Amino acid sequence: MGRHVSHKNIIMTQAREDSLHELVSRLDIPTIDISVLDCALTHTSYANEHKTKYIHHNQRLEFLGDAVLDLIIGEYLFKTHPDMSEGNLTKIKAATVCEDSLASVSRSLRLGDYLLLGHGEKSSGGNNRKSILADTFESLIGALYITTDYQTVMKFALHHLAPNLKQALEGKRGKDYKTLLQEFVQRDGDKHIVYNLIGEAGPDHAKTFTMEVSIDGVNYEAGSGKSKKIAEQHAAQLTLEKLMAAI
Known part of the structure; x- marks a missing residue:
């Protein structure tokens, strides 16, 4: 077992911290509080299996990230498509931030490789489950928002959602x-x-x-x-x- 490092009362192994720093470097995101990133990549099932430890799961960050993504995509569409109706704005935003879209981005970023899951979720393929991956991307957005600034998280989200946003604008998303x-x-x-x-x-x-x-x-x-x-x-x-x- 590796050396343990503490960040704001959150205990993680050195291997875990190193892997998260590798993720930050690979995604080319700015300096982020590693303990917050660790939380963003911790599923409720893992926290529930380690109730005696000081572990936070990512549901609150997921909630925040969901709201932030709605704002980012909504603002982008509002500014770049001034003649688009409210109904079409809503439809395209929904297609861009839907579960399928966010899960595809999460897979491309390999977030499932860093996700802490309970034994049951992990053994049943939770690292590749669409709903969990979509929630994880929202959690990452939430973590970026509270540890950097709006401009930074907006740039990150728009960059990684650009292909899906383009498909939604072309009418290729939102259908099964x-x-x-x-x-x-x-x-x-x-x-x-x-x-x-x-x-x-x-x-x-x-x-x-x-x-x-x-x-x-x-x-x-x-x-x-x-x-x-x-x-x-x-x-x-x-x-x-x-x-x-x-x-």
Whole structure:
């Protein structure tokens, strides 16, 4: 066990602190209180399993980050699209800061690698679960907001959300992947898309399903998830990305 370092009554191992400093360096974010970053990357399940220790989880930072992201994207859209209606502003903002969008950014930043989870959440793949990853990105935004300044966190958020914001403005976000795949493959006429269950694993209370996309009888990508609907969305996403990359 490594040497322990204390930051404002928060105790972490030297290895944990080193990994967080590596994350700060890799993301090229300004100096941030490492104890706050540690909190942003600590899930409630981990805190609950270590109740005897002085551990804070990230729910409050998630709440703050959610509000900050709403402001950042709302302000950006308001200023850059002066003729856009209130309804469209709301729709595009929602598509930009939705769970799917934030989770994709979180994955690209590899935040799941630094996330502290309880044993149950970790063993069931919580480091890659969409809802947890989206919440983690919000927590990071909250941590940046309270330890730097608004301009800094705005620049960071807009930089990493830029591709998703662009897709939302082009009408490519806000729809589910099954709909997007259907629209894509049917540009040249009707196609028959079927989602087939090809596997399921795990106990009844925590099953993982695997669904495969078939288009006009040809099998494409398979996706997995905690429900058949989630697995279908994942399979549709992977198939769409593959087909678009082949253009």
